[in-house]
Amino acid sequence: MANSIISVGSEFPYFKKKAVVSLEKGNEFYDITSNDHREAGKWMVLFWWPKDFTFVCPTEIAAFNNRVDDFSDRDAILIGASTDSEFVHLAWRKDHEDLRNLRFPMLADTSKSLAEELGILEAEEKVAYRATYIVDPQGIIRWVCVNDLSVGRNVDEVIRVLDALQTDELCPCNWKKGDATLAV
C-alpha cells in the first residue's frame, strides 16, 4: 500500500474526536475539534503514537508533558493521539504513573479515520506511525515529521521548529534593500 501523507501547505483535515483530558470523575472526556486552536488563534502541535500500554510510548509522552509550558508559551496547544479508544486512554493514564498528571488531551481516533486521512496508518496493524504535525492558527500544516513505529522523538527539535516557524522578522532593522515595505 502506498501512503500519501498530507503534508506542508495543506489545510489540516477537519476532525471532531473524543479526548481524555482529566482523571476527575465526570470530567474525563472532551470533544476536540480541529477548530479549537483556530478559534483561540493558537498553533496546534499534534503528535501520534502507535499503541497505548506499550513501552516506548510513555517515555515519549512524558517528555512532551514536561515541555507543556514551552508549547503554551509559544501559543501552541499540544495534543497527543493514537487509534486507541478514549476508554483505553483513560485506563492507561490511570495505570501508568508517568501519565497520571498529563496536562494535554489524549485524542482517541477510534475509527482511525483521521490517521487514515492523514496517511499515517501503518498497513499491517492499522496503527498510527509516530507522526508529529505543527499546524498554524489558520489551520495550515507547516511541518510534519513521521517516524517509523520504533523510533522515538526529540521534543527539543519540535520546539526548535515551532520557534523557527514563529520567528517573524518584524523589526525594520531586517529590511534589506529591494525588500517590499513591511506592513505591520
Next chain:
Amino acid sequence: MYPFATTSNTKESLYKEVNLPESFESTLVDKLSAVDHRYLKDLKINIGNVLKYQNLTKKEILFIALGTAINEKNAALIAAFEELARAEGATDAEIAEVIGCVSLMNANNVFYRFRHFVKKDYYETTPAGIKMSIMMNPVLGKEFFELLSLAISALNGCELCVTAHEQSVLSHGGTQAKVYDAVRIAAIIKSFAVIL
C-alpha cells in the same frame, strides 16, 4: 472546560531559567507580569533559547552571560550566572579572567571608539598607554577570550573593537557561527538586565 494547558506563571519560570531566586524583586518585570504581557513570554523564550545554543559549550555560554551581567552592573544576575558557570566546572581563575576581560573592554571600548570617531593623526599615533597583559595568555584560551571581548564590545558599541575582535576570533580558529551565538547571547541577556 478548556482542556489545553496554559502557562501559570511566566515570571516564576523566567527567574528559574536564569537561576534568580523566586523572591527576586523587579519593578519593571512585575509591571509586565501584572498584565501577563506577551513580551515576558517572548523574553523567556529568547533567554531559554540562547542558553541552549549548540555552537558553544554550556560553560562558554554562561561566561558570555556572566560577562554581560558584569558589563550591565547587575549584581543579582552576576551571582546567578556565576553559580551556574561553577556548576559547569568554572574555576576561580576563569571567573576572575571574565571579570578582568569585561573591565578591560570597558576601557578599550571608550578609548578606541574615540579614536575611530575623530581619526586625527595625533590620536592615532600616540600610544594609548593602556595595560592589557591579560590578553597574552588567557586561562580561557585565546579564542574564547577574543570571543568574550567581541561580545562585550558589541554591547558597548565600539565599531573598531567589534571588527578587530571578530577578525581575531576567526584567526584563532573560531567560526562565524560561534561569533553569531556569542553576540546573540550578549544581546538577549542585556535585554533582560535592562528591566531587572
